[in-house]
Amino acid sequence: MPNRLTMPIGEAMFSQRAIRRLKPDPIKEEDIRLMIEAAQKAPNGGNNQPGRFFVMNDPAIISEFGKLYHEAWWAKRKDEGFNSAEDFPKEHKTHFYAMKLADEIKDAPLIILACAIKAGVDNSVFPPVQNLLLAARALGIGSTLTTLHATVMERVHKLTGIPEDVKIYCCIPMGYPRGNFGPTKRLPSREITFFNQWGTAPPWS
Amino acid sequence: MPNRLTMPIGEAMFSQRAIRRLKPDPIKEEDIRLMIEAAQKAPNGGNNQPGRFFVMNDPAIISEFGKLYHEAWWAKRKDEGFNSAEDFPKEHKTHFYAMKLADEIKDAPLIILACAIKAGVDNSVFPPVQNLLLAARALGIGSTLTTLHATVMERVHKLTGIPEDVKIYCCIPMGYPRGNFGPTKRLPSREITFFNQWGTAPPWS
Secondary structure, eight states: OGGGOOSBHHHHHHTOOOOOOBOOOOOOHHHHHHHHHHHHTSOOGGGOOOEEEEEEOOHHHHHHHHHHHHHHHHHHHHHTTOOSGGGSOTTOTHHHHHHHHHHHGGGOSEEEEEEESSSSOHHHHHHHHHHHHHHHHHTTOEEOOBOOOHHHHHHHHHHHOOOTTSEEEEEEEEEOBSSOOOOOOOOOGGGTEEESSTTOOOTTO | OGGGOOSBHHHHHHTOOOOOOBOOOOOOHHHHHHHHHHHHTSOOGGGOOOEEEEEEOOHHHHHHHHHHHHHHHHHHHHHTTOOSGGGSOTTOTHHHHHHHHHHHGGGOSEEEEEEESSSSOHHHHHHHHHHHHHHHHHTTOEEOOBOOOHHHHHHHHHHHOOOTTSEEEEEEEEEOBSSOOOOOOOOOGGGTEEESSTTOOOTTO
16 A cells, blocks of 8 residues: 555655645545555554544535635634735735635645544644645645634534534645645754753754 | 655655664764754644754753653553553553553653644644654654653753743654564544545545
8 A cells, every 4th residue: 555655755755845726636536545544654642543534525515615714714814913915914925825725725626624533632633644745745746734713613514514523623625736846944953953951952053 | 954764755654653662772963853854844834833842862861851751651641540550451552562661761862852832833743743753764763752741841841941831742752663663553544534524434445
């Protein structure tokens, strides 16, 4: 099963960027399976495996879900004090890209909701999610890790049939990229790393 | 920088198991740096990069920290109703392995605490943590994702100098493995995956 994930791990990690502009081409079911089975291999507390994957690849449900995602995305922006695109700081381009995704997600070929059978198990959900995203990258499939908003959750549960006691942790639209994978900008590691005492820079700084 | 992470990503993911028995051999600083820089490449919300890595490779602090880890581990077991090893269900071997780690962690060559400058950003901490663990695997370094316990947190902050408002999300002892990497047992993916409606099995089931 793992043998199609042949990309060197460094290449996958160092070229994993948020891909928000997606082609409509469908993702093969065998690729969805491989991504999920890679995800399952990540650590989880006590091997209790609380994680569940809710896959949407039916255009009808994606179209309905897309409306809720759009509403959720703007609800998050309003929480931040932004009422329209004119309010976004011009230098922070991510808002504009993410706004576009909120418009276009209704046409994504694949959306996966990472869920768990209980709340408070983020440390058993997000390592698998990262495996899912890296496996996608290795297969040439783009993805973005996004969240929803309380204002739409009841309707998301109703639309998907996800029981109320199953928590939805994040929403991952996926598809072949329009545009390219590539490097991301991060702080120098010396600024976020401490050795043996807080405030002590690493030896490579 | 990424070029030493040449292992195929599928091999790393499908052979990443918890490695709790560690050799005392030190981990090279260039490997620590590479693991952290790989971790930083994982997604985080809005690229705000709240994550911080607190690295312990000084035997003196690891020895002190090891006592707190041991106490935290048993505090967690007591929360679960286990007061000694005799209370553990015989068939659940992980308890015995993890108990051994709690005894031996004081001699680990490397412990990394994954932190963030605020609480509630698990979805910006655990994707990087998973990159850290996978990069370790690709370098032949074993690791386990563990947590601490409220009873020791004040003393951990005091020992490490980590400010009270910096949250410690998890504790990752690392070292070259005594024993082998290898496969993990997971549920069949068809049991944890739903397609388009909750309860609808995937096409591969």
